[in-house]
Amino acid sequence: MCAQDQEWFEDSLTKPEEIKRTARILDIVLLIATFPRTYQRKHLVERFEVSSRMIDKDLQIIRHGLRLPLMRDQSGYYFERTPDLPMLKLGFTEALALLIAVQSAKGVSGLGGTELASAIARLESLFPDEYTTMLRQLAKPAPLESHYQRRQKILTLLTRAQIEKRKLRIVYETASRHGEISERVVRPYALVPYVRSWQLIAYCEKRQDVLMFKVDRILDAVMLDVFYEIPADFDLDRYMGGAWGMMRAGEEAIEEVVLLFDPDAGRWVAEEQWHKSQQVEHLENGSVLFKVRIPITPEFINWVMYYGAKVKVLRPPHLRKRIVEEHQRAAQRNQEE
Structure with a gap:
C-alpha cells in the first residue's frame, strides 16, 4: 500500500464514517470480482447511496491502495486478475465474502469470541499485505443499524445465496394488496x-x-441448507423481454425509438449504458441522437418525460403524441386553482 493510502487508513481508524467506507470498498471489490462486467459507476452510486465523486475515490483506493488491476468496458468494471490465496481451497471472491461474513458475526451474541478471533486472524493472514489495515477496520464497532445497513445485510445474504446456490426463506411485503406480508422459499x-x-x-x-x-x-431472509441449480435455459434478457428498466415487457412489440436531446441533457444521457440496444450519436451542434429498440412501457414514457423540453421524440409518432398529451395534462392540472 502506498504511503498516502496507508496514512489515510491510519488517520481514519477511529472514524465511524471511514469504517463504513472501508466496508463499502471491500463490498465493491467483492461485487466486481464476483460479477465482472456487470456494475457501472451509476450502479455503485445507486447501491451504496453515495455520490459519484465518492465512488471515484473508492475506485482509486482499489486501484492504487489495494493494487488490483481494475479495468472498465461498456458493460462495467472488472479485474484483469485477482490475488492468489495460498493454502486455501477457496477463490479470492469466496474468501473475501467469508471474511466479511465472519467479521459481521462478531456482533452476534452466542458465538465464541476466541474461535472467531482465531478464524479472522487465519483468514486475514492469507491476504496480501495491502489488505491488512483495511480488513482490520471491519472489527471496529458499527453505528446503530440504518435503512442503508439493513439493505446491505440483505444484499450480502442474497449475494452469498446466489454464489453458493442455496435456497432462501424470505418474509416479503407486497406493493399491492395493502402491503400483505407473506413467507416464501426462493431460489435466487x-x-x-x-x-x-x-x-x-x-x-x-x-x-x-x-x-x-x-x-x-x-x-x-434466512439461508437454507438446501441447494438448487439455475436452469440452463434461463436467460435474464429473455426473461425481461428486452424491456427498459425493470418493468417486464408484456405483449408490446419491440420498436425503434429515436430521441433528440439538447446538449446539456444529451451529455449526461450519453455517459450511461441505459439499454443493450442503444446507439448514441453526437451531432455537431452538441445535441445527442439517441436510438434504442424496446417495447414502449409506462416506465420508458416516464423516463422520457423526466427530460421535459430538453428532449424531442423523433420516432415513433405515437410515442411523440403520448408525450405531448401527458405534458399537456400535467400543465393543465398545475394551472387549476
Whole structure:
C-alpha cells in the first residue's frame, strides 16, 4: 500500500464514517470480482447511496491502495486478475465474502469470541499485505443499524445465496394488496440494480414461477441448507423481454425509438449504458441522437418525460403524441386553482 493510502487508513481508524467506507470498498471489490462486467459507476452510486465523486475515490483506493488491476468496458468494471490465496481451497471472491461474513458475526451474541478471533486472524493472514489495515477496520464497532445497513445485510445474504446456490426463506411485503406480508422459499437467479434500489430475480416455490422481488421489501431472509441449480435455459434478457428498466415487457412489440436531446441533457444521457440496444450519436451542434429498440412501457414514457423540453421524440409518432398529451395534462392540472 502506498504511503498516502496507508496514512489515510491510519488517520481514519477511529472514524465511524471511514469504517463504513472501508466496508463499502471491500463490498465493491467483492461485487466486481464476483460479477465482472456487470456494475457501472451509476450502479455503485445507486447501491451504496453515495455520490459519484465518492465512488471515484473508492475506485482509486482499489486501484492504487489495494493494487488490483481494475479495468472498465461498456458493460462495467472488472479485474484483469485477482490475488492468489495460498493454502486455501477457496477463490479470492469466496474468501473475501467469508471474511466479511465472519467479521459481521462478531456482533452476534452466542458465538465464541476466541474461535472467531482465531478464524479472522487465519483468514486475514492469507491476504496480501495491502489488505491488512483495511480488513482490520471491519472489527471496529458499527453505528446503530440504518435503512442503508439493513439493505446491505440483505444484499450480502442474497449475494452469498446466489454464489453458493442455496435456497432462501424470505418474509416479503407486497406493493399491492395493502402491503400483505407473506413467507416464501426462493431460489435466487440474479440480483439487478435499479434506480436507488435492487431487484431480486428468483424462482418462487410458492408461486412456482420466476418473479421479481424488490430488495427493500424483503423484511427478513434466512439461508437454507438446501441447494438448487439455475436452469440452463434461463436467460435474464429473455426473461425481461428486452424491456427498459425493470418493468417486464408484456405483449408490446419491440420498436425503434429515436430521441433528440439538447446538449446539456444529451451529455449526461450519453455517459450511461441505459439499454443493450442503444446507439448514441453526437451531432455537431452538441445535441445527442439517441436510438434504442424496446417495447414502449409506462416506465420508458416516464423516463422520457423526466427530460421535459430538453428532449424531442423523433420516432415513433405515437410515442411523440403520448408525450405531448401527458405534458399537456400535467400543465393543465398545475394551472387549476
